[in-house]
Amino acid sequence: MRVNLPSRIASGKYSCFCQLYFLFFEKTVQLRFIMALPVTQQVRSFSRFYTNFLGLLNNQILDSPLSLSESRILYELAKNEGTTSNQLVATLSIDKGYLSRILKKFEKEKLLLKVPSVQDKRVRILSLSAKGEKIFRHINEKSEQQVAERIGHLTEDAKHELGTILQKTERLLDTQRAQPITLEDIVIRTDLRPGDVGFVIMAHGELYQKEYQYGINFETYVAKGMAEFYERYDPDRSRVWVCEHLGRRVGFLLLMARGNAAQLRYFFLSPEYRGVGLGKKLMQLYMDFLREKGYLSSYLWTTHELFTAASLYKRAGFKLVEEMPSNAFGKVLTEQKYELIL
Incomplete structure (x- = not known):
């Protein structure tokens, strides 16, 4: 042409x-x-790639005894000390019954502590036990190491570009935290x-x-x-x-x-x-x-x-x-x- x-x-x-x-x-x-692929297919394609990239299809995550869902809940408990089950449901958009079963498992394995709220005795405040914190540190360190190895071949410019793309992707998709752009x-x-x-x-x-x-x-x-x-x-x-x-x-x-x-x-x-x-x-x-x-x-x-x-x-x-x-x-x-x- x-x-x-x-x-x-x-x-x-x-x-x-x-x-x-x-x-x-x-x-x-x-x-x-x-014509480019419809964006729905692109999102699904990336999701398949990313689960393979991080090995998320394995029954256990990063040589730990936990599944993907369990390790995600463990992360929220570690980073948000003093949270409640209702707050976890809202943060993770997880089924309440499914969360309850995982929290019971954590209690049984002595990973979780529950204490009554000072404001409302019916509410239980959740936090990790010493054993739970140890498992969290292991998973967190392994996760950092895994990602560092997977992106180790990239140049510094490429890493910066990747970080920028991921920031923008999160901003576009996270409707709960979306903030209007300002000057x-x-x-x-x-x-x-x-x-x-x-x-x-x-x-x-x-x-x-x-x-x-x-x-x-x-x-x-x-x-x-x-x-x-x-x-x-x-x-x-x-x-x-x-x-x-x-x-x-x-x-x-x-x-x-x-x-x-x-x-x-x-x-x-x-x-x-x-x-x-x-x-x-x-x-x-x-x-x-x-x-x-x-x-x-x-x-x-x-x-x-x-x-x-x-x-x-x-x-x-x-x-x-x-x-x-x-x-x-x-x-x-x-x-x-x-x-x-x-």
Whole structure:
């Protein structure tokens, strides 16, 4: 499949950097249409892999006398001293009758202590005995050793990536502890790193196709613009703002030097990070840098469909100065130019 470039881009010679991106598109554009497995099947597949990975199908866990369920309950008793059976049911989402049988077994084997609650004599406070704590320490140490061995072949960067992925997975799946994302959760950096350029191109291509039905031509347009920015990048006069949450890029904005003017380009926020004040924060950072470097003006190009972004520009003092019809991105739309005079 060949990539058809819009006329406003197709003229002139491409840089080597940009040519490589277009070659990449030619080789991979068809892969975009390959259907991924439904997420339910992916979760089930990972669950099967993980149980094998940690040997959880064995009758006993980590050379201990306990099953998986029993060792999990032992962990909660060790980490939450003074808990109750009702609290264990809520924490572990476990059947009350099944839990009761396991606790009786722990009592019989002298792993568990029960004392009446000071506040309510009908309630029993649960804690591990010295024997129970010894078994817990054995399982805990063995578990740490097992995981360390299983991930020992990974580089430090890979381990960091794995930890970030697991944090995010837990956050997505744990509805009981889910907390709304706040601006304080997001890290904004200003250095350009490997992967940033590709992220901007892919993120724009995918999101604008999904939300506005822009064609592949839009993605190639972004690729050309990012190639130009990279080749002319001067950290003293230009600036990128890369937003990350749990190690994942979730937003982007750049200021490109154009002599005494600055061009605002590629303002992007992942949908789930809208509404937390991130867009307003990025716009403020842009304006601060603009004034700090003594620019006389700033401008940007957008389309009539991006009215939410346009409201941010207007609040910062940008004014609509030009409009023109266009079908460069695979659909009929109106391109708009906003300008700010300082």
